[in-house]
Amino acid sequence: MKFIYTMLLLLCCTASYAQTTILKGKVLDVNDSFSLPGATLKLEPSNRYTISDIAGDFEFLNVPAGTYTLSVNYMGYQVYAQQVKVNGKNEQMKVFLSPLTQTIGEVSVMGDIAKGQARALNQQKNNSNITNIISSDQVGRFPDQNIGDALKRVPGITMQNDQGEARNIIVRGLSPELNSVTLNGDRIPSAEGDNRNVQMDLIPADMISTIEVNKTLTPDMDADAIGGSVNLITRAVPNKQRISATLGGGYMPIREKGIYNGSIVYGNRFANNKLGVVLSGTIQSQNFGSDNIEAAWEQEDNDPFVEEMEIRKYDVQRIRRSFSLATDYEINSRNRLELNAIYNWRDDRENRYAVTYTDLEWDADQNSYMGGIRRQTKGGLDDNTNKNARLERQTVMNFSLRGEHLLTSKLDFDWAASYSKASEDRPNERYIEFEQEDLLLNNDFSNPRKPFVGDNYHDYSQFELRELTDNQDYTSEDEFGAKLNFRVPLSVIADQKGRFRFGTRLRIKNKKRDNIFYEYSPVDGLGAMSSIPLENWSGSNFAPGSQYTPGGFVDKRYLGGLDLHNTSLFEQDAAPSEYLAENYHAKELIGAGYVRWDQNFTERTSMIVGARVEYTKIDYTGNYVQDEEELLGEVNNKNDYVNILPSITFRHDVTKDFILRAAVTTSLARPNYYALAPFVSSLPGDYEIAAGNPDLKATYATNFDLMAENYFENIGIVSAGIFYKNLQNFIYSYRDANYTREKFAADFPDITNPIPADADRQWTFVQSRNGDKVDVYGAEVAFQRQLDFLPGKFLKGFGIYANYTYTHSVAKGITSEDGEERTGLGLPRTAPHMLNGSISWENDKFSARVSANYTAAYLDEIGEADFYDAYYDKQFFLDANAAYKITKQLRIFGEANNLTNQPLRYYQGSGNRTMQLEYYRPRFNLGLKFDL
Numbered sequence: 001m002k003f004i005y006t007m008l009l010l011l012c013c014t015a016s017y018a019q020t021t022i023l024k025g026k027v028l029d030v031n032d033s034f035s036l037p038g039a040t041l042k043l044e045p046s047n048r049y050t051i052s053d054i055a056g057d058f059e060f061l062n063v064p065a066g067t068y069t070l071s072v073n074y075m076g077y078q079v080y081a082q083q084v085k086v087n088g089k090n091e092q093m094k095v096f097l098s099p100l101t102q103t104i105g106e107v108s109v110m111g112d113i114a115k116g117q118a119r120a121l122n123q124q125k126n127n128s129n130i131t132n133i134i135s136s137d138q139v140g141r142f143p144d145q146n147i148g149d150a151l152k153r154v155p156g157i158t159m160q161n162d163q164g165e166a167r168n169i170i171v172r173g174l175s176p177e178l179n180s181v182t183l184n185g186d187r188i189p190s191a192e193g194d195n196r197n198v199q200m201d202l203i204p205a206d207m208i209s210t211i212e213v214n215k216t217l218t219p220d221m222d223a224d225a226i227g228g229s230v231n232l233i234t235r236a237v238p239n240k241q242r243i244s245a246t247l248g249g250g251y252m253p254i255r256e257k258g259i260y261n262g263s264i265v266y267g268n269r270f271a272n273n274k275l276g277v278v279l280s281g282t283i284q285s286q287n288f289g290s291d292n293i294e295a296a297w298e299q300e301d302n303d304p305f306v307e308e309m310e311i312r313k314y315d316v317q318r319i320r321r322s323f324s325l326a327t328d329y330e331i332n333s334r335n336r337l338e339l340n341a342i343y344n345w346r347d348d349r350e351n352r353y354a355v356t357y358t359d360l361e362w363d364a365d366q367n368s369y370m371g372g373i374r375r376q377t378k379g380g381l382d383d384n385t386n387k388n389a390r391l392e393r394q395t396v397m398n399f400s401l402r403g404e405h406l407l408t409s410k411l412d413f414d415w416a417a418s419y420s421k422a423s424e425d426r427p428n429e430r431y432i433e434f435e436q437e438d439l440l441l442n443n444d445f446s447n448p449r450k451p452f453v454g455d456n457y458h459d460y461s462q463f464e465l466r467e468l469t470d471n472q473d474y475t476s477e478d479e480f481g482a483k484l485n486f487r488v489p490l491s492v493i494a495d496q497k498g499r500f501r502f503g504t505r506l507r508i509k510n511k512k513r514d515n516i517f518y519e520y521s522p523v524d525g526l527g528a529m530s531s532i533p534l535e536n537w538s539g540s541n542f543a544p545g546s547q548y549t550p551g552g553f554v555d556k557r558y559l560g561g562l563d564l565h566n567t568s569l570f571e572q573d574a575a576p577s578e579y580l581a582e583n584y585h586a587k588e589l590i591g592a593g594y595v596r597w598d599q600n601f602t603e604r605t606s607m608i609v610g611a612r613v614e615y616t617k618i619d620y621t622g623n624y625v626q627d628e629e630e631l632l633g634e635v636n637n638k639n640d641y642v643n644i645l646p647s648i649t650f651r652h653d654v655t656k657d658f659i660l661r662a663a664v665t666t667s668l669a670r671p672n673y674y675a676l677a678p679f680v681s682s683l684p685g686d687y688e689i690a691a692g693n694p695d696l697k698a699t700y701a702t703n704f705d706l707m708a709e710n711y712f713e714n715i716g717i718v719s720a721g722i723f724y725k726n727l728q729n730f731i732y733s734y735r736d737a738n739y740t741r742e743k744f745a746a747d748f749p750d751i752t753n754p755i756p757a758d759a760d761r762q763w764t765f766v767q768s769r770n771g772d773k774v775d776v777y778g779a780e781v782a783f784q785r786q787l788d789f790l791p792g793k794f795l796k797g798f799g800i801y802a803n804y805t806y807t808h809s810v811a812k813g814i815t816s817e818d819g820e821e822r823t824g825l826g827l828p829r830t831a832p833h834m835l836n837g838s839i840s841w842e843n844d845k846f847s848a849r850v851s852a853n854y855t856a857a858y859l860d861e862i863g864e865a866d867f868y869d870a871y872y873d874k875q876f877f878l879d880a881n882a883a884y885k886i887t888k889q890l891r892i893f894g895e896a897n898n899l900t901n902q903p904l905r906y907y908q909g910s911g912n913r914t915m916q917l918e919y920y921r922p923r924f925n926l927g928l929k930f931d932l
Contacts, residue, residue, distance in 0.1 A: 030096040038122030076118035148200030155803035164920030173807030173830035174227030189477035191424040194674035219610035237276030248927020257287035291543035292918040334406040349389035352378035381428035382560030421478040434463035463529035505592040517578035543919030584677035622679030637694035675768035682754035716785030739765035771813030848882035873905035
């Protein structure tokens with residue numbers, strides 16, 4: 001702190017004698033007064049330039065009094081030039097830009113799609129690091145309900161789906177825990193219980209104004225983003241009154257039910273334009289589901305067979321609600337405050353009906369497989385909250401207060417304080433399952449892509465109750481954050497721009513998982529399954545095939561209506577094996593400081609160099625559990641470490657539109673929460689011990705990037721780049737199949753040894769550990785352009801958006817179940833090929849787009865041997881949307897998703913060996929949008 005105070009004093013004293021001032025303003029579209037971020041502004045004659053921020057604001061510091069020409073360049077808009085006089089006052093001005101509208105008939109180059117692309121590309125062009133930007137106008141032109149689906153359009157990004165919607169983000173082939181997601185620059189906490197993943201299907205797409213994907217970091221950015229950092233920027237306060245509303249409805253063929261959605265936005269400025277306010281709200285409700293088969297494969301004498309198979313039907317009601325508030329207040333020309341708040345709330349009510357064919361074994365006498373059949377219904381309490389379904393309620397909220405202050409004409413600083421919280425609550429989740437054992441089963445494994453196990457046992461009087469359970473799961477994570485940034489002019493080259501920045505950052509995080517699980521035994525018995533109300537499912541419209549005929553299941557209303565807490569009807573027993581080892585409490589404190597120096601060498605060449613230091617302190621508490629049930633006590637562990645993260649970035653403008661970028665940066669990824677929790681769970685019956693590892697080191701990456709970009713003045717880009725990442729302390733799942741009592745004593749000297757002194761066999765030990773390095777290589781290309789150079793007014797309305805990313809990785813230090821190193825493996829969740837493409841057409845009334853998204857198959861999870869490795873299969877999605885302007889303020893739109901009926905598919909070991917096959921069918925939506 002002494003250093004900061006000294007710097008402030010010296011700078012203020014120096015500035016008091018300078019005959020300089022500040023020139024501030026805002027860049028706007030002349031037609032609709034929308035802010036234009038990413039504009040390049042220059043003062044001539046001088047070498048001063050600046051870039052307008054996300055709200056279109058700009059400022060020139062340390063400007064000597066005099067007369068200048070202010071020029072503004074913005075892709076897709078006419079060049080602006082105006083003479084300005086700087087006379088020692090805090091000058092403020094508004095700059096209005098006119099679109100390049102070369103009208104031919106009814107075709108206008110600057111249509112709605114083009115405006116969105118212009119805003120995004122201008123920001124991308126002028127950002128100091130390698131980024132990809134999608135604006136709200138572009139998001140609105142894709143048929144995407146949530147942010148995850150919108151993100152899969154970005155080069156180098158693929159998504160893992162859940163119930164047909166994009167959920168987990170993979171950037172440049174790196175798994176979700178190696179990336180970060182922020183909201184207005186604040187890290188979004190995770191509602192997942194065992195990792196740091198952010199659920200991208202939680203936030204509706206129309207609540208976000210800009211998506212910024214940072215593929216390289218600068219020192220002032222949080223360092224925990226090896227793959228990339230995704231920053232979601234909420235709606236900014238408009239420059240004049242804005243009212244817009246959307247109302248839509250649709251159809252989900254998978255369950256032949258409807259979709260309903262609506263949103264509203266109101267914004268305006270008050271108090272002589274000093275106070276700005278914008279309120280947004282969205283609600284989306286859809287009833288859908290999925291049809292699923294799952295198989296676990298084994299082999300005997302190199303002959304694969306299905307050891308267990310499930311046929312599942314999901315019925316889902318998903319309701320997303322989101323509310324946001326953004327305000328800004330101009331105290332005076334030197335001081336500005338912002339207050340932002342957003343609350344996202346998603347309810348998933350799910351019923352699942354599953355028939356499981358288990359313990360399959362070949363019976364030579366019967367010349368067929370024998371096994372058991374289990375029929376399970378998943379639901380919830382019959383009340384106004386669960387509504388006879390499993391309720392998963394996820395929430396994410398963020399509140400932030402920010403300030404921007406100009407202390408002198410040579411010094412400005414900004415600060416922010418924020419609080420974020422994410423939670424997942426699953427109250428009164430219920431399961432009821434009946435079974436029949438030792439049955440002759442039908443099977444057909446000749447087509448391993450759709451393996452078949454079936455039965456003719458629909459006499460439900462022969463099925464007996466196997467389990468009846470009720471659980472309540474709760475996970476939460478909250479984070480308090482604060483940051484302070486200073487900026488001063490500093491150039492070592494005469495007449496060239498230079499800036500020195502320094503600042504500090506604090507993050508305090510708390511995470512806990514608190515689950516409880518009960519088993520219930522009927523006092524007088526429930527009787528046979530045939531005596532209970534049932535739901536019958538023939539499978540005639542089952543997406544994987546009509547050969548799967550699941551049969552009957554306990555009615556969800558019967559399950560929800562059981563009075564489990566009535567002791568005269570049911571006996572309750574806790575099931576520690578289901579929750580003891582999973583519960584934990586984690587605390588993290590992250591403190592950071594950085595220095596960053598921006599220096600122009602010439603008008604075309606610039607550099608950013610600096611370093612970031614991050615200090616991490618952790619305090620984790622887990623449980624020591626024996627035989628899955630006996631709690632022997634709590635285990636607490638504390639640790640702290642420091643990471644130094646230098647970086648350097650170069651930019652060279654070959655021309656004003658052709659840009660070369662190069663960067664060498666460093667970044668890190670902290671281990672998943674549950675991997676760090678100091679739990680120990682011993683299973684004597686299986687001769688296995690599982691443990692957390694609070695001594696895990698953060699993965700440290702050195703990243704090399706090279707990118708070439710050529711921008712088209714009439715809105716477009718062609719770019720190509722290569723990247724290489726070297727990851728040290730890569731975290732993997734370690735297995736030791738020869739674990740002994742002596743090894744346990746050495747690893748856990750303060751814990752009672754669960755391995756008997758006279759143990760007659762060795763145990764298996766499982767734990768996350770740091771391995772050797774991982775090398776990731778990649779390349780990406782992108783092309784985006786309005787095809788206005790084509791002849792004829794019809795062809796001029798077309799536009800193309802396409803990108804492709806290739807990724808290859810080599811991982812070392814991963815062991816098999818016998819402790820031997822496995823070779824030839826890549827980094828899990830590294831997709832080798834990712835391709836996005838769309839073609840659009842528009843005139844002043846009508847716009848339409850067809851979009852495609854392809855991801856090649858990739859390794860998802862490493863097993864104990866090649867046969868058990870799990871892969872996420874290739875995906876190809878085709879979406880379409882169109883809109884027609886009835887009036888200037890009223891638009892009708894239609895959307896269609898997943899026209900290819902792309903299933904979610906995992907396979908085991910070999911591409912033709914299905915582990916999971918889940919279908920969702922397309923989704924259709926029609927609506928009206930009003931914008932005043």
